[in-house]
Amino acid sequence: MHHNLSSSLLENAVQEFSKLPGIGRKTALRLVLHLLKKEKHEVEAFGNALIQLRREIVYCKVCHNISDTEVCHICSNTSRDNSIICVVESIKDVLSIENTQQFRGLYHVLGGVISPMDGVGPADLQIESLINRVQSGDVNEVILALSTTMEGDTTNFFLFRKLTVIDIKITTIARGISIGDELEYTDEVTLGRSILNRVEFTNSYK
Amino acid sequence: MHHNLSSSLLENAVQEFSKLPGIGRKTALRLVLHLLKKEKHEVEAFGNALIQLRREIVYCKVCHNISDTEVCHICSNTSRDNSIICVVESIKDVLSIENTQQFRGLYHVLGGVISPMDGVGPADLQIESLINRVQSGDVNEVILALSTTMEGDTTNFFLFRKLTVIDIKITTIARGISIGDELEYTDEVTLGRSILNRVEFTNSYK
Numbered sequence: 260m261h262h263n264l265s266s267s268l269l270e271n272a273v274q275e276f277s278k279l280p281g282i283g284r285k286t287a288l289r290l291v292l293h294l295l296k297k298e299k300h301e302v303e304a305f306g307n308a309l310i311q312l313r314r315e316i317v318y319c320k321v322c323h324n325i326s327d328t329e330v331c332h333i334c335s336n337t338s339r340d341n342s343i344i345c346v347v348e349s350i351k352d353v354l355s356i357e358n359t360q361q362f363r364g365l366y367h368v369l370g371g372v373i374s375p376m377d378g379v380g381p382a383d384l385q386i387e388s389l390i391n392r393v394q395s396g397d398v399n400e401v402i403l404a405l406s407t408t409m410e411g412d413t414t415n416f417f418l419f420r421k422l423t424v425i426d427i428k429i430t431t432i433a434r435g436i437s438i439g440d441e442l443e444y445t446d447e448v449t450l451g452r453s454i455l456n457r458v459e460f461t462n463s464y465k
Numbered sequence: 466m467h468h469n470l471s472s473s474l475l476e477n478a479v480q481e482f483s484k485l486p487g488i489g490r491k492t493a494l495r496l497v498l499h500l501l502k503k504e505k506h507e508v509e510a511f512g513n514a515l516i517q518l519r520r521e522i523v524y525c526k527v528c529h530n531i532s533d534t535e536v537c538h539i540c541s542n543t544s545r546d547n548s549i550i551c552v553v554e555s556i557k558d559v560l561s562i563e564n565t566q567q568f569r570g571l572y573h574v575l576g577g578v579i580s581p582m583d584g585v586g587p588a589d590l591q592i593e594s595l596i597n598r599v600q601s602g603d604v605n606e607v608i609l610a611l612s613t614t615m616e617g618d619t620t621n622f623f624l625f626r627k628l629t630v631i632d633i634k635i636t637t638i639a640r641g642i643s644i645g646d647e648l649e650y651t652d653e654v655t656l657g658r659s660i661l662n663r664v665e666f667t668n669s670y671k
Binding site: 264266267268269271272274275276278279280281282286288289290291292293294295297299302303304305306307308309310311312313314315316325326327331350351354 | 470472473474475477478480481482484485486487488492494495496497498499500501503505508509510511512513514515516517518519520521522531532533537556557560
């Protein structure tokens with residue numbers, strides 16, 4: 260049971276923070292008391308950053324990634340390879356792949372995966388716009404980079420059937436043992452797959 | 466190394482969240498993406514709650530606790546016992562004690578403890594206003610409820626010397642073994658103190 264704090268302003272701020280995932284009431288109070296000690300303009304910068312983000316955010320009309328502009332800075336970057344599209348579930352995946360600095364192509368954010376259990380069908384995802392993009396563009400290769408779950412596999416298969424009629428290469432990101440992992444602790448399915456999908460040993464694998 | 470996110474609005478919101486204690490960049494991103502999925506009015510309620518708190522908060526002119534009004538709802542509550550004042554370091558301590566529902570007196574928030582190392586002297590704390598309160602009021606008892614640190618002890622001693630000339634009872638909260646704790650795992654100092662400060666066994670201790 261919780262008592263009201265001595266101030267309804269404080270109570271309100273704590274309740275708002277507690278709504279965030281993984282933030283309990285104790286943490287919320289700690290964060291709010293931290294903000295109270297900050298200068299007025301710092302707290303206003305924080306609050307306004309969130310309000311402005313939610314108000315002004317747009318999604319790139321090409322790849323559906325978060326953007327400040329109609330076409331995002333990845334899609335509009337002419338130094339990137341527009342012949343390769345990497346298909347991902349969410350914005351977070353774009354950030355993860357960008358952080359690897361290993362991919363210089365473009366993205367396509369589906370907005371989820373096909374999941375009949377959750378009522379998500381192909382029409383709820385950015386699949387039609389992907390097909391249009393691949394058909395109308397200079398695309399040579401589509402990389403499917405979805406989760407290795409049943410829903411991810413279902414979506415991969417659905418996309419494969421749609422894309423295979425177009426003359427492009429369809430690939431999927433390599434699944435296997437994480438770098439630094441010991442075989443002993445790798446799950447059987449991953450280990451099995453990594454043997455089936457073994458690659459030729461070259462200097463780059465040293 | 467971090468790359469800029471695809472949106473400066475997003476980057477800005479993530480950076481603001483990362484400034485909070487205990488919130489790293491990954492958590493910040495997770496929280497911001499969560500807010501992005503919320504309705505506009507919900508995010509505005511969150512941002513405005515923080516801004517409003519920082520702008521409008523006042524401190525009770527009697528006890529210096531956080532308040533919405535000149536005199537806080539504890540000090541102005543006539544059903545509370547105004548003959549007992551519990552002296553604490555911070556607002557958090559008021560909340561902790563209120564949550565126990567065991568105290569019906571009033572508080573006095575010092576705003577810290579005497580700490581020469583951190584440049585905090587008696588004049589930086591709400592000590593003078595405590596003395597004035599005790600001298601001018603109907604106070605019978607002052608409970609010292611400060612941390613059991615060297616600084617807390619120094620402050621206790623300082624307050625004791627100031628208060629002992631006034632005809633009131635001065636007490637301090639009981640230190641001892643936590644309820645549910647095993648002796649085996651209690652630190653020596655706490656165990657030693659709890660033996661020195663032993664209390665008569667009564668039915669209430671069963």
